[in-house]
Amino acid sequence: MMKYFIIPIMLVLSQLAYSQLTEEEYRAEFEKASFNELFDAGSSLMEDNFHVEAKRIWLYLLEKDSLNSNLNYKAGVCYYILKEYDAAIPHLKIATNKIKKGYIPYVPNFDFAPHDTYFYLADCQHKAEDLDDAKKNFNLAITSLKNGNPMIAKSELGLKQIAVAEKMMANPIGYEIQNMGDLINSPYAEHSPSVSLDGTSIFFTTNRLRKDSSNLKYISPQTGGYFEDIYVAFKDRNGNWSEPRPIDFSRANRNEASITSSADGQLVYVYQDDDGDGNIYVSEVYDTTFSTLDKFPEELNSKYWETHCTVTPDGNTIYFVSDRKGTMGGQDIWRITKLPNGEWSKALNLGEPINSAADQTAPFIGADSKTLYFCANNENSMGGFDIFVSRLEDGVWSEPENMGYPLNTVGDDYFYTTTADGLTGYYASERHNEGYGETDIYQITSPKSFINGVAIFKGYIMTSDGSMIPENLLIKVTNNTTNTEKKYKPRRRDGGYVLDLLPCNNYTISYFKGEETFYSLDLDIDCNTAYQEIHKEILLDLIELTGSGEIIAKAGDLNARIVGEKHWQLKKIDLDNFDNVSVKAYDEDDKFLFESIVNKFGQFKYKELDLDRKTIFEIIHHDDALCEGLVLDLYDANGNLVQEFEQEDMCTFEFSFNKDVANNNNNNNNNNNNNNNNNNNNNNNNSNNNNNNQTPKTFKEIGLKIYFGYNKNNVPSNDSQTSAFLSKLKKQLQEGRTVSIVVHGNASKVPTTKYSSDTELARLRAENMKGKIEAALKGIDPSKYTIVTESDVTGPVFSESMKAARSEYYQHQYVEVIVK
Structure with a gap:
């Protein structure tokens, strides 16, 4: 033709x-x-x-x-x-x-x-x-x-x-639907959102032009657009999303799609089109970087088309989509479970009423492991794919319920995912005459939650100066009812963590720095709770562990330790240690506001309060004697006492904003500022006399440590952590510092399949980083610095039985830069 x-x-x-x-x-x-x-x-x-x-x-x-x-x-x-x-x-x-x-x-x-x-x-x-x-x-x-x-x-x-x-x-449901705006959405298509249980990370798929235009020349002739990439954005403690960026393993010349993430946001599941044979992969999240992709075993992946999956919070059950032999129509939802020996079971088709002769896709299992959201294009849909929900009761799935208008529309609505309480959701929709591109991602506030029987324990381990928490922090959750335990690593980017707990169980939560426990608490979870959320915040840098693990206080003025932040402090004349104490805050209507951990010095962070209303603080303790003679002080960001409170009832303080005290403090601060200005003028007049007595400039210590996935040896050119370090190093050299730079490349004992030996891989990691440093310091006087490279292979000996324990090997796969 x-x-x-x-x-x-x-x-x-x-x-x-x-x-x-x-x-x-x-x-x-x-x-x-x-x-x-x-x-x-x-x-x-x-x-x-x-x-x-x-x-x-x-x-x-x-x-x-x-x-x-x-x-x-x-x-x-x-x-x-x-x-x-x-x-x-x-x-x-x-x-x-x-x-x-x-x-x-x-x-x-x-x-x-x-x-x-x-x-x-x-x-x-x-x-x-x-x-x-x-x-x-x-x-x-x-x-x-x-x-x-x-x-x-x-x-x-x-x-x-x-x-x-x-x-x-004709019968709309009271959903609040909000487009996530042009930070997340674009004139291109966005879909497949997935959020962590605490809603602080979101993964999604888009075919947009990358910010660095690295995918500019890769166009799909079938769609006329760029190939799909997976992007991630993180929410800070103020509720603001970071600018999305493509995940490390996204390739410009082929499609990848986000599927789901684990409950704690530290695993992301990915769809890849393997030459027409779609398969599901998983990547571990380390801080804000991602390991290389691992393909799931054949119990999930097959020669057929597997496009989507969702994982229960305990990681023991996976629901996935496949058109493999045995489907009832086009694509069905299947299930595999983890067996006692750690292997995965054979795949089971969920059957009716979940599956039908129509297509089913994009399952999402709620935090209770019993509420299944999925999409179907069937006769109960308004048009295209709609979002349905079903509950698992006594091993039987209920008849799926259309979640209604305006969540669902006459176009395709899919990839629904929720935070732990089931009230905040995210999804992709073709809402007619709305949005920025073909499909946009929307945030949903639902008037009803289908999730029941969930307890979430979340919070932050914080440093007062905003610095990153140490690498070796660990949270161990011991279920004393079932005599089992799990370990979690807090996110290094913000110190956050989120843990899922079971109702009617008793837990011990232990916080570790290295091998030593620096805080622990016991929790009894209510048997009849529909949803319970427990918050714990810890100010880590008011505690220091010596090399032997002994807990000591850092030296210096304790009030000044919380740098630049307003804070509360409990005080008692004959007590200087507030171990295992927390504070619960309620408004004057007895509505719970928050709970904070008190550090050993009695300090806890200030949170924004309604200054026109009273706030009640209840001290949670292990001994009533603690509250005798106890007072509560409020300090401003400069360490000045703003107001002191005595107890209203035993172990209870009532806070109401005293405007007169605040105004007096402001006047005093203004007077102090004027005095400081006068002193500064006097100092300036004397500066010429002191020039000959100046001490050498001191520089802040800097360094860098980057972890690698298996067989990786080069840090991406757009890595923000490396770029920031190189900028600081260059600036210090320009300002007169002379340094010795040691670049240490390290490899684990997992046998490499790409290089001649693990020793060679470790050497390449060091040499590649050395090259980046030399390129960044081009134009700097070479006499100002020396660079030494070294390499090593460390960690446990690899065995097949330890394949699942990737974190044991990951901590030995890095390059470190030490500046002396």
């Missing part, structure tokens, strides 16, 4: 993939060909799913014959496949002006369209919320198409979905 035009059009496609032809260059190619040649090329491109390029041809030909039903049909179908439904409608309407039997796609002189035009037009109108016209055209498709045509069943489904849409749109 394409014997005349096949070579030119393939040349165009080849050029597109690498240089993105301009419209003028496309037109120049098209003008070389006849109508028949262009028609053949466009039809073949559609057959091979190159709808972006085919659409260019149809639009070009329509400039010369704008009312041709066949050309408008072709253009409309291309727009439909590309999900540009509003753009498709006018073309498909024109196509319906001349519909006849006997349509053949490759015949160029046909000026009529086929009967399935009615279906495409109806489905576009359905998604545009033009429900009356959609019903009319679905009915026309049903009556005009031949028996057995699959468009008939799709049209019948469309009519059922319109009936559902009309009912639900």
Whole structure:
């Protein structure tokens, strides 16, 4: 069919993939060909799913014959496949002006369209919320198409979905739906959001242009867009999202998609299209970097198409999507569980009522491990994929419930995920005439939670100066009821952690620095709680461990230890150690506000309070004698006493803002500032006399430690931690510092499959970092620094039985820079 035009059009496609032809260059190619040649090329491109390029041809030909039903049909179908439904409608309407039997796609002189035009037009109108016209055209498709045509069943489904849409749109549910804005969303498509239980990290998939334009030349001919990357953003303690960035392993020339993350946000599950065989992989999150991808075993992955999964908070059950043999329709939801020996079970199809003859996808299991959200395009949907929810009771799944309008719409709504309480959700939607791109990510506040019987323990281990917490912190959770234990590592980026606990169980939570415990507490979880959230915050840097593990106080003024932050301090004349004490805060209506750990010196952080209302502080302790003679002081950010409170009742303080005290403090501070200014002037007058007595400038100690995934040896050029270190190093050298730089490359004893030995891998890590340092210091006097490289292989000897304990090896896979 394409014997005349096949070579030119393939040349165009080849050029597109690498240089993105301009419209003028496309037109120049098209003008070389006849109508028949262009028609053949466009039809073949559609057959091979190159709808972006085919659409260019149809639009070009329509400039010369704008009312041709066949050309408008072709253009409309291309727009439909590309999900540009509003753009498709006018073309498909024109196509319906001349519909006849006997349509053949490759015949160029046909000026009529086929009967399935009615279906495409109806489905576009359905998604545009033009429900009356959609019903009319679905009915026309049903009556005009031949028996057995699959468009008939799709049209019948469309009519059922319109009936559902009309009912639900007449009875909206009180969801609050908020677009996440242009920080997360873009003019491109965003989808597949996944959040940690505490809502502080979000992973999502997008085909946007990267900020550094590193994917500029990689265009998918099928979609006309960039390939999909996985992005991540983190929320700080003030509730603000960081700028999203692509995950380390995302490649510019192929599609990757985020699927889900573990409850604590320290594992991310990823879909990759392995040459048409879609599979699921997992990566560990270390601070804000990610390990290389590990493919799941064959119990989950198969020769069929596995696209999505969700993992219970305990990590022991995975629900996933597959079209493998045994499905009830297209894609079904399956389950595997971890056996006592640590292996995964065989896959089990969930069956009815979860699965059906329709497609099911994007499952998400709630924090209670019993609430399953998923998407389905069936007769209970408003249109396209809707979000459904089902509960597991006594081993049986309930009839799935459509979560209703306006969460669901007449377009595709999918990839629903929630935080632990089930009240805050995130999902991707094609909401009509809304958003920034094809699909956007939205945050949902739900009036109802389907999750029940959940206890979440979360908080922060903080340093008062905002510095990163040490690497060797660990939280051990011992379930005293079941005699089991789990270990968690707090996030180094912000000191945060989130742990899932079981109702009606007793726990001991122990905090470790290295091998030593620096704090512990016991918890009894209520048996009848629907949802319980426990907060604990610890100020770590008011405690120091000596090399022997002995706990000592740091020297210096304790009030000044919380640098630049307002804080509270409990005081008692005959007590200087407040071990295992916490404070609960309530408002004057007895509503719980927060709970904070008190450090051993009686200090806990200030939180913003409603200054027009009273706040009640209750001291939680192990001995009533603690509260005798106890007072509560409030200090400002400069360490000045703002106000002192005596107990209202035993172990209870009542705080109300005293404006007179605050004004007096401000006046005193202003007077002090004036005195300081006068002193500064006197100091300036004397400065010339002291020039000869200046001491050498001191520099802040700096260093760097970067961890690697398996077989990795080079730090990415856009690594922010490395860039910040190199900038500081260069600045110190420019300011007169002379240094000796030791670069230590380290490898674990996991046998490398890429290099001659682990010793070679360790050496490469050191040499590559040395090269980065030398490049960064180009232009600096070489006499100001020396660079020494060293390497080593350390850690436990590798064995097959330790494959799962990746963290044991990971801590030995690094490069460290020591500046002396």
